Structure formats: C-alpha cells, structure tokens
Amino acid sequence: MAARSKTKEKILRTTLALLNNEGEVNITSVDIAAVMDISPGNLYYHYKGKDIIIAELFADFEDELRQVLAAPVNKPMALEDNWIYLYIIFEEINDFRFFFLNLTAILDRIPALGPKFARLLSLLQQAFERLLSGLETSGHLSFRIDEKSILSERLTAHFIYWLPYAKLRGLKGNSKIIIHEGVYAALTQITPHWGNQSEPYAALLKDFLDEQIG
Amino acid sequence: MAARSKTKEKILRTTLALLNNEGEVNITSVDIAAVMDISPGNLYYHYKGKDIIIAELFADFEDELRQVLAAPVNKPMALEDNWIYLYIIFEEINDFRFFFLNLTAILDRIPALGPKFARLLSLLQQAFERLLSGLETSGHLSFRIDEKSILSERLTAHFIYWLPYAKLRGLKGNSKIIIHEGVYAALTQITPHWGNQSEPYAALLKDFLDEQIG
Numbered sequence: 001m002a003a004r005s006k007t008k009e010k011i012l013r014t015t016l017a018l019l020n021n022e023g024e025v026n027i028t029s030v031d032i033a034a035v036m037d038i039s040p041g042n043l044y045y046h047y048k049g050k051d052i053i054i055a056e057l058f059a060d061f062e063d064e065l066r067q068v069l070a071a072p073v074n075k076p077m078a079l080e081d082n083w084i085y086l087y088i089i090f091e092e093i094n095d096f097r098f099f100f101l102n103l104t105a106i107l108d109r110i111p112a113l114g115p116k117f118a119r120l121l122s123l124l125q126q127a128f129e130r131l132l133s134g135l136e137t138s139g140h141l142s143f144r145i146d147e148k149s150i151l152s153e154r155l156t157a158h159f160i161y162w163l164p165y166a167k168l169r170g171l172k173g174n175s176k177i178i179i180h181e182g183v184y185a186a187l188t189q190i191t192p193h194w195g196n197q198s199e200p201y202a203a204l205l206k207d208f209l210d211e212q213i214g
Numbered sequence: 215m216a217a218r219s220k221t222k223e224k225i226l227r228t229t230l231a232l233l234n235n236e237g238e239v240n241i242t243s244v245d246i247a248a249v250m251d252i253s254p255g256n257l258y259y260h261y262k263g264k265d266i267i268i269a270e271l272f273a274d275f276e277d278e279l280r281q282v283l284a285a286p287v288n289k290p291m292a293l294e295d296n297w298i299y300l301y302i303i304f305e306e307i308n309d310f311r312f313f314f315l316n317l318t319a320i321l322d323r324i325p326a327l328g329p330k331f332a333r334l335l336s337l338l339q340q341a342f343e344r345l346l347s348g349l350e351t352s353g354h355l356s357f358r359i360d361e362k363s364i365l366s367e368r369l370t371a372h373f374i375y376w377l378p379y380a381k382l383r384g385l386k387g388n389s390k391i392i393i394h395e396g397v398y399a400a401l402t403q404i405t406p407h408w409g410n411q412s413e414p415y416a417a418l419l420k421d422f423l424d425e426q427i428g
Contacts, residue, residue, distance in 0.1 A: 025322050104378055105319040108239050118384060150402045158368075160382070161375040164318055168374075170332060188364045192406030 008046050011036060012060070015053045019098035024106065029053075051110050054099075058113055061096040062120055068092055069127040082131055086186055089124075090179045093159060100163050121156055128152035132190070141193045151189060158186055222260055225250060226274070229267045233312035238320065243267075265324050268313075272327055275310040276334060282306055283341040296345055300400055303338075304393045307373060314377045335370055342366035346404070355407045365403060372400055 004012075014036055018027050029050045033043040047053045068088055093100060107114050129152035135141040136148065143151070162182040171178055218226075228250055232241050243264045247257040261267045282302055307314060321328050343366040349355040350362065357365070376396040385392055 023322070025319065102318045102322075103382075104316045105239065107382075108237070108316075118382065121383060144405075147402060147406070150399060154372075154399060154403065157375060157379045158371070160379070161371060165371045165374065168317075168321075168332065169335060185364060185368060188361060189368065189403065191358075192361070 005046075011043065011046055012053065012057060015050075016057055016096070016098075019054075019057075020096075024054075024098045024102045054106065055110055055113060057096065058099065058116065061092070061099065062116060064095075065089070065092050065120060066123065069123055082135065083183065083187065085131065086183050087179065089127075089159060090162070090182050093163065094175050094179055097163050100160060101167065103160070103164070121160070124159065125152050125156045128155045135190075141190065143193055147193065151193070155186055155189060158182075158189065219260075225257065225260055226267065226271060229264075230271055230310070230312070233268075233271075234310075238268075238312045238316045268320065269324055269327060271310065272313065272330065275306070275313065276330060278309075279303070279306050279334060280337065283337055296349065297397065297401065299345065300397050301393065303341075303373060304376070304396050308377065308389050308393055311377050314374060315381065317374070317378070335374070338373065339366050339370045342369045349404075355404070357407055361407070365407070369400055369403060372396075372403065 011032065015027075015032050018032060018035060022031075027050070029043060029047075030040050032050065032053070033040045036043065047056070071085075099106060107117060129149060132141060132143070132148050132152055136143060159182075162185070163178070166178050166181065171181060173181075225246065229241075229246050232246060232249060236245075241264070243257055243261075244254050246264065246267070247254045250257065261270070285299070313320060321331060343363060346355060346357070346362050346366055350357060373396075376399070377392070380392050380395065385395060387395075
C-alpha cells in the first residue's frame with residue numbers, strides 16, 4: 001500500500017472513531033470535515049466522499065486481519081493460545097465494528113467491497129478449520145463426518161454477526177464484555193466436540209475466561 | 215388487528231414481493247405505486263410512505279411467527295416434528311426475508327420496530343429452549359451446565375442471520391435449498407449434544423433431510 005500523507009492518516013483515524021461511536025448511517029462527510037476542523041472542500045481534495053474513506057478503512061482492516069490470521073501458520077500455537085487467538089480476531093473486528101453493524105447496507109452501497117469481503121470470509125473459515133484440525137490432531141477434539149467444516153463455517157458466521165446480534169439483544173457492557181461474551185459463545189460451540197480426555201481442560205478454560213472478564 | 219381494505223391488502227402483498235425480490239434499498243414508494251398501477255398520491259392516501267408499509271408488514275410477520283412458535287405449546291410434538299418445526303420457522307423468516315437482509319438499516323430507520331423485534335427474539339429463544347428441553351427430558355439430548363440456554367441463544371442468532379450470511383457467502387440455489395442448508399447447519403449445532411442412545415436417530419434425520427432436498 002502506498003504511503004499516506006499525515007492528513008490522510010488523520011482523516012482515516014478520525015472517521016473510524018466517528019463511524020464506530022456514532023453509527024455509520026449518522027455520519028456524513030460534512031461531519032467528518034467538521035470534526036477534523038477543515039472545510040468539506042479540503043476533505044474532498046483528500047478523499048472524494050465518505051464511501052472512498054470506508055473502502056480505504058476496509059483495506060486497513062483486511063491487512064490487519066490477514067496478519068492476525070496468518071500468525072499460527074508461521075508458528076504453531078500453544079494449547080491455551082487458541083482462545084487468545086479468538087479474542088484477538090474479535091478485537092480486530094471490534095476495532096472496525098461500524099462495518100459489521102451495518103454490513104448489508106455498506107456492501108450494497110460499495111459493490112467493490114463485495115468480492116473482497118467474500119475473500120476475507122473464506123480466510124476466516126480456513127483459519128477456524130486449521131485451529132479445529134490442530135485440536136483434532138492433538139486429540140482434544142473429535143468430529144463426525146462433515147462436522148469440522150460445518151463448525152468452522154458456523155464460527156465464521158458467529159464472528160461476523162456477533163456485534164450486531166449483541167446490539168439487537170441489548171447486551172449491556174463495554175466492548176471488552178461484549179467480546180468476552182462472543183468468545184464464550186464461540187467456545188460453547190467447540191466444547192461439545194470434546195472427547196472425555198479433554199474434560200480437565202474445562203478448568204483451564206474457565207480460569208482464562210474468568211481472568212478476561214475480571 | 216383492524217380489518218384492512220382490499221386495496222391495503224393488495225398494497226401490502228405487492229410491496230412484500232417487491233422488497234423480497236428486488237432488495238429493500240432499491241424500492242421506493244414511487245416504485246410501489248407504479249407496480250400497483252396507481253398514482254403516488256393514491257398510495258399515500260392508504261399508507262403515508264414506504265416505512266409505514268414496512269411497519270405493517272412487520273406486524274404481519276410477528277402475528278404469523280407467534281402462531282408458529284405457539285404450536286408445540288398447544289400440542290406436544292412427535293420427535294420427527296422437531297425438524298419440521300425448524301423448517302417452518304425458517305420458511306416464515308424467508309417469507310419476510312427483505313427484513314432480515316437489511317436488518318440494521320431498517321431498525322435504525324424505524325425505531326418503533328426495535329422493541330418489537332427484541333420481543334420476537336426472546337420468543338424465538340424461548341421456543342428453542344423448549345424444544346431442547348423436550349429432547350433432553352426424553353433423553354435424546356444431554357447438556358452440561360449453561361449449554362442449553364447458550365445453544366438456544368445461538369440458534370436464535372443463526373435463524374436471524376442465516377439468509378444474509380448465505381447471501382454474503384454466495385450460496386447458490388433457490389429458497390428451498392438455502393432454507394435446507396440453514397436447517398442442516400442448525401441441526402449440526404444440536405447433534406453434538408446427542409447421547410449414545412441417540413445415534414440411531416441420525417438415520418431418521420438423514421432420511422428427512424434427503425427427502426427435503428430431493
């Protein structure tokens with residue numbers, strides 16, 4: 001990616017914060033210019049409209065998520081790092097939450113993002129499948145036919161829709177608590193696949209979760 | 215609900231078909247009037263804008279879904295009817311799919327629907343919890359602590375987001391196939407909770423699913 005001017009970088013950071021905190025539908029490019037304390041014309045000189053900024057923010061998200069997802073490929077994870085891995089993915093999504101909170105409308109409005117988003121979903125699904133395969137190989141999980149690919153698909157959907165679902169359900173608390181609940185809900189999809197030899201692992205997991213929420 | 219004029223009923227059916235088939239964002243009240251072959255002014259006489267029509271369509275959806283969800287309370291289900299029940303719920307959602315395909319934006323735009331939708335989510339969650347409890351009592355399922363309520367919550371999210379997810383993932387096929395895949399994905403969330411005595415049940419389930427898709 002080409003280096004950005006300081007102003008462009010500041011516009012991106014400002015817009016991301018505004019979209020995340022105020023809701024994507026409520027923010028216009030005029031609002032962005034006002035918060036940046038520049039004229040709409042000056043903003044337009046850097047970015048030709050809000051959707052161009054969103055497309056560039058999506059590119060940032062894609063870069064960061066690819067790096068996160070690639071980490072365990074470069075270096076195998078310790079067992080307890082599996083759960084931390086899920087946290088980090090959720091935190092990444094939360095950092096760009098405006099996107100997930102209004103996904104359909106944004107993808108309808110900016111068609112160029114559609115194929116990119118579809119690619120990212122595939123990457124996410126493959127990452128979950130790798131994680132589950134690792135735990136299967138080590139004997140911590142066991143799957144009937146089809147269950148592993150279906151579970152990794154379902155985890156993908158869970159990660160994509162957790163934030164809007166939590167909003168719909170009126171879950172209370174700060175981001176950290178919402179993410180924690182999301183990871184917990186993800187884990188409860190995995191734990192039914194434990195073999196008997198994995199039961200002691202529940203204690204380790206519980207400690208980890210208690211610590212996160214504490 | 216007050217009786218509707220024939221014209222109102224026709225406006226509602228026409229709008230529902232348009233929103234479902236063309237996408238909610240692409241349809242204006244002018245389009246609805248054009249397809250109805252009436253003037254925008256005449257349409258406005260009956261409904262004061264697209265969002266008023268959407269709110270009334272939501273009321274219809276709520277009525278129908280409440281009836282569907284209440285069925286097994288009035289009369290206990292036979293074992294195989296559990297899966298048919300899931301199909302019927304999905305079909306109901308599919309009949310009003312425009313709503314689920316653009317949920318966040320519609321709820322942002324029509325705030326009065328928010329609490330109604332939240333109530334409906336609770337009903338759905340309770341219906342799933344009843345279904346799981348029934349199968350637990352009959353010994354077909356077994357749950358560790360918390361797992362039953364978490365699973366029913368997760369099934370709720372699955373039903374709400376399956377159609378937009380299938381669209382994002384580019385799943386091919388007609389509505390029947392998409393619903394079938396959605397039910398199958400729901401079942402794979404339930405089957406890990408089977409006890410050993412439930413294994414023969416897999417064959418019955420497979421037959422049912424093959425029949426649906428065939």
